Amino acid sequence: LGDEMKSDKARTKKQKRLMKQAARDAVFAKVEAASKIEDPLAFFPLFKKYDRNGLNLQIECKRVLSLNSKCGYEWKQDTEKMEQFKDERAFYLLAYDANSTPVAFCLFRFSVDYGNEVIYCYELQLERQVQRKGLGKFLMQILQLIANRTEMRKVIVPVFRQNTGAYRFFREALQFDIDVYSPSTFSTYGNSSIHEILSRQTKFGEAVGLACYGDPCYCCD
């Protein structure tokens, strides 16, 4: 009987391990599939235009590798950014003005973060002249839509604490939470970390209601 119990226990343990592995594989498969979508913005053609508050912009979603070297942002000098730039799974949302000049970009990637399928937004940058006209909110709304469509659990953004404008934008205007894996939630870092990881759950995230962005609300429909 002792031996039988032991082998039962071993079987259950193995089953649990296999189930965990299958769940993990499913998360990676979902992220892999989303990463292969040629143009995630194609699902939302209405969002290819931003025509509000005196701006009239075209919005495109492109794979980072498909961009040519014309895009002359200063951050391209930055080595770490350059690595992100070269990542074949990364995408840009780009906003162009009437002269086809890029005036804003959002760099993101589908990713697995602590076992969760997420959209990781590395960077959101708007030229000064297009700031405070709702465009940042609109681009993040697009990310949230894409995240819902691809069944990701949340949208994540790292924000430097000293960037109070961006912090307020994400925390107050867009209702991002401090992510459970943000450095400030670990006692070793406490409040000394220079950045905070913020996140906003999708409808596939854990039991947090969707606070809508805009009026009209595009994310709940």
Ligand SMILES: CC(=O)SCCNC(=O)CCNC(=O)[C@H](O)C(C)(C)COP(=O)(O)OP(=O)(O)OC[C@H]1O[C@@H](n2cnc3c(N)ncnc32)[C@H](O)[C@@H]1OP(=O)(O)O
């Ligand atoms: C992951 C990261 O990349 S973090 C770094 C973010 N990027 C930067 O800091 C670069 C410079 N700034 C920018 O590119 C932009 O200003 C962003 C991305 C911070 C915000 O985008 P914008 O289009 O300017 O903001 P938007 O007009 O959508 O603002 C919506 C609301 O957010 C809040 N908000 C936006 N910017 C600020 C700010 N600087 N200070 C305080 N609140 C702000 C306001 O409540 C605003 O509503 P209101 O204008 O009616 O008061």
